Amino acid sequence: xxxxxxxxxxxxxxxxxxxxxxxxxxxxxxxxxxxxxxxxxxxxxxxxxxxxxxxxxxxxxxxxxxxxxxxxxxxxxxxxxxxxxxxxxxxxxxxxxxxxxxxxxxxxxxx
Amino acid sequence: xxxxxxxxxxxxxxxxxxxxxxxxxxxxxxxxxxxxxxxxxxxxxxxxxxxxxxxxxxxxxxxxxxxxxxxxxxxxxxxxxxxxxxxxxxxxxxxxxxxxxxxxxxxxxxxxxxxx
Numbered sequence: 001x002x003x004x005x006x007x008x009x010x011x012x013x014x015x016x017x018x019x020x021x022x023x024x025x026x027x028x029x030x031x032x033x034x035x036x037x038x039x040x041x042x043x044x045x046x047x048x049x050x051x052x053x054x055x056x057x058x059x060x061x062x063x064x065x066x067x068x069x070x071x072x073x074x075x076x077x078x079x080x081x082x083x084x085x086x087x088x089x090x091x092x093x094x095x096x097x098x099x100x101x102x103x104x105x106x107x108x109x110x111x
Numbered sequence: 112x113x114x115x116x117x118x119x120x121x122x123x124x125x126x127x128x129x130x131x132x133x134x135x136x137x138x139x140x141x142x143x144x145x146x147x148x149x150x151x152x153x154x155x156x157x158x159x160x161x162x163x164x165x166x167x168x169x170x171x172x173x174x175x176x177x178x179x180x181x182x183x184x185x186x187x188x189x190x191x192x193x194x195x196x197x198x199x200x201x202x203x204x205x206x207x208x209x210x211x212x213x214x215x216x217x218x219x220x221x222x223x224x225x226x227x
Contacts, residue, residue: 031214032214034214034215041220041221042218042220042221043115043202043204043218043219043220043221044154044202044204044216044218045218046215046216046217049214049215087154089214091214098156098167098169098170099156099159099214100156101146101153101154101155101156102153103153104153104154
């Protein structure tokens with residue numbers, strides 16, 4: 001049963017823009033899409049949340065197409081400190097709105 | 112603001128023993144979540160509460176797991192009896208009500224459980 005799909009890992013260099021996509025075919029209609037960042041030995045930390053179109057805050061942007069079957073987290077000009085695992089969190093409609101974390105994307109930023 | 116507090120940070124126990132994990136949410140938050148994280152299964156939602164009432168416990172793996180929230184500032188997750196496959200990091204998170212659609216959760220540092 002498909003839930004969410006994210007790339008397992010990504011590599012980037014300092015100063016580049018990084019885009020991480022999460023596919024979620026059965027997202028609950030009225031729920032937000034949320035992204036988290038996790039460093040080793042720490043709990044996940046909220047980055048950004050959105051419902052549709054584009055949301056931007058001081059650390060990231062979130063792009064959500066009209067069909068809401070995917071979302072893309074955009075990190076502008078990454079630095080070494082952005083090396084972490086990034087998770088999307090959605091509610092899955094055909095599982096009664098159950099909250100599901102994606103499997104996470106391990107981002108490695110190199111100098 | 113102290114954030115979400117979890118105790119203990121590390122727990123090593125023998126198979127068959129009872130384990131109790133504790134969580135203090137951020138003051139004023141009315142949602143509390145318990146998660147388990149392993150390499151194989153990633154982050155899994157076990158149960159969550161709203162205003163101290165369990166809302167969804169469908170993620171609790173089996174009857175050996177139980178969770179309570181006797182008041183707004185304290186929750187426990189208990190495993191009895193524990194098994195080696197329960198070894199994982201257990202996270203507690205809390206959030207402020209904007210309905211269940213608000214997933215801006217604040218996570219604690221986690222409890223690393225090892226069952227030998």
